[in-house]
Amino acid sequence: MQLFTANSHQWHRQRLVINPAFSAAKLKLMTPLVNECIESFMNKLSEKCEEQQEFNIYLIYKRLTMDVICRCAFGINTNMQTDIDNEYMHKAEAVTNENFENNPLIRLSYLMPWLIPVLSYIVIGQAIFMQFLHKWKKSAEELPRFWFVNRLRHVIDARVSSDETKRRIDLLQLMLDAATPNQIKNDNNGDVMSKKLHYDEVIINVFSFMIAGYETTSTALTYCTYILATQPTIQEKLRAEIDKHQDKNESDYDRIHNMIYLDLFIREVLRMFPIVPKTVLRECNTTTTVCGYIIEKGSVIRPDMFSLHYDADLWGPDDPNLFIPERHLTPRHPMAYMPFGQGPRNCVGMRFALVELKLCLTRLLCQYIILPGDEMEQKFKVHEKYERADKYYQETLSLFDQYLPIGYPDRIRARQKIATIERFYCCKSAMALEDYEDCL
Numbered sequence: 001m002q003l004f005t006a007n008s009h010q011w012h013r014q015r016l017v018i019n020p021a022f023s024a025a026k027l028k029l030m031t032p033l034v035n036e037c038i039e040s041f042m043n044k045l046s047e048k049c050e051e052q053q054e055f056n057i058y059l060i061y062k063r064l065t066m067d068v069i070c071r072c073a074f075g076i077n078t079n080m081q082t083d084i085d086n087e088y089m090h091k092a093e094a095v096t097n098e099n100f101e102n103n104p105l106i107r108l109s110y111l112m113p114w115l116i117p118v119l120s121y122i123v124i125g126q127a128i129f130m131q132f133l134h135k136w137k138k139s140a141e142e143l144p145r146f147w148f149v150n151r152l153r154h155v156i157d158a159r160v161s162s163d164e165t166k167r168r169i170d171l172l173q174l175m176l177d178a179a180t181p182n183q184i185k186n187d188n189n190g191d192v193m194s195k196k197l198h199y200d201e202v203i204i205n206v207f208s209f210m211i212a213g214y215e216t217t218s219t220a221l222t223y224c225t226y227i228l229a230t231q232p233t234i235q236e237k238l239r240a241e242i243d244k245h246q247d248k249n250e251s252d253y254d255r256i257h258n259m260i261y262l263d264l265f266i267r268e269v270l271r272m273f274p275i276v277p278k279t280v281l282r283e284c285n286t287t288t289t290v291c292g293y294i295i296e297k298g299s300v301i302r303p304d305m306f307s308l309h310y311d312a313d314l315w316g317p318d319d320p321n322l323f324i325p326e327r328h329l330t331p332r333h334p335m336a337y338m339p340f341g342q343g344p345r346n347c348v349g350m351r352f353a354l355v356e357l358k359l360c361l362t363r364l365l366c367q368y369i370i371l372p373g374d375e376m377e378q379k380f381k382v383h384e385k386y387e388r389a390d391k392y393y394q395e396t397l398s399l400f401d402q403y404l405p406i407g408y409p410d411r412i413r414a415r416q417k418i419a420t421i422e423r424f425y426c427c428k429s430a431m432a433l434e435d436y437e438d439c440l
């Protein structure tokens with residue numbers, strides 16, 4: 001189990017061990033590793049600019065953020081930013097492009113949740129079979145997840161047997177420092193909870209950092225660049241702040257930390273474009289009443305991030321549809337803003353991501369002026385999620401219409417209801433009240 005999927009004591013223990021790896025002091029030590037990656041990114045950018053042609057910077061950001069994860073979390077240096085055919089990059093793409101919702105078994109589980117234990121075994125069995133096939137017949141391709149896990153095992157073995165004084169400081173090492181090959185109890189009945197991770201937990205967590213930190217950070221950088229390209233005044237203001245700090249005798253980490261406008265800018269980008277709005281989920285463990293609504297024990301609640309971030313009462317008096325970084329200088333409701341989630345289970349990599357974003361943007365703006373490309377607006381399309389949810393449920397319904405015997409209408413109707421509620425939440429920020437009542 002890893003942080004994302006662990007619950008209760010298991011999650012608590014893992015989080016206790018992993019939190020310190022992302023402390024300000026540890027991040028400061030990791031800044032040189034991130035800077036090495038930014039150096040390669042700048043070289044790549046300079047090559048691109050010499051071509052004197054419009055280009056899609058998202059693809060270059062993706063290589064940068066993957067490089068950062070590989071160096072800081074996997075402990076390996078690759079040349080993935082220059083080498084188009086880099087294997088790590090290809091496998092990472094394959095893992096992040098996996099769409100479990102397209103798996104018919106996963107779809108089946110949505111409609112018949114009581115089948116989840118059986119279906120999970122089948123899905124897991126499929127994966128193990130593929131891995132077995134690969135071991136037996138080398139020509140059969142190894143699943144990208146297993147490919148990563150196997151590489152990580154080698155890196156960890158090498159670290160554990162290497163000279164302690166020569167070990168580099170990265171996320172992997174910080175977690176290994178608290179790792180053990182022994183079994184760990186998860187309960188903390190009256191005793192202090194164990195502050196250890198099993199080696200397998202280190203591997204699976206490092207792997208999850210890749211999933212959690214690669215596309216999120218590159219997408220955030222892309223949104224930042226979009227705003228810089230479309231709002232030249234803001235770009236100039238940011239550059240002025242960066243220039244002001246250039247001559248100061250500070251470490252890179254302290255310098256970005258002291259740039260107030262840069263911080264406001266990133267906050268505003270993530271308010272308008274939350275990267276993973278559907279990730280924040282909480283299960284209710286005691287039946288409770290909120291604003292007159294009874295929430296049953298066991299219900300899973302997902303806050304509607306877009307409605308919160310665009311709520312005029314929470315973000316006014318300036319129109320929340322406008323990009324105004326200074327609005328973050330006014331104290332707001334603590335739950336009005338959640339691009340990294342909220343509470344003790346918020347994003348453990350938040351500080352890491354912010355350091356990476358800030359280091360990259362400062363280097364970029366020191367050297368370049370960002371201009372909009374002719375195709376930019378056409379390629380920049382924010383899709384309304386409700387369309388997808390709706391489409392997905394329609395597809396599932398038609399699948400079941402085709403394959404299931406009569407006798408499931410109630411369950412299907414219940415699902416339809418969930419689909420429309422989801423639609424309702426997602427439309428809320430975009431429509432007037434009377435419009436979204438039609439959705440229900």
Ligand code: HEM
Pocket residue numbers: 003004005015208209210212213214216217220275276279280281338339340341342343344345346347348349350352353
């Ligand atoms: C701009 C970049 C990022 C964004 C917007 C983002 C956003 C989020 C959000 C919304 C959550 C759910 C929080 C909640 O439920 O309250 C989350 C969880 C998590 N994120 Fe991030 N994240 C980013 C970068 C990263 C990075 C770089 C890493 C690791 C290196 C990371 C690792 C994780 C992990 C492990 C969790 C699960 C935490 C737990 O369950 O205890 N994230 N992230």
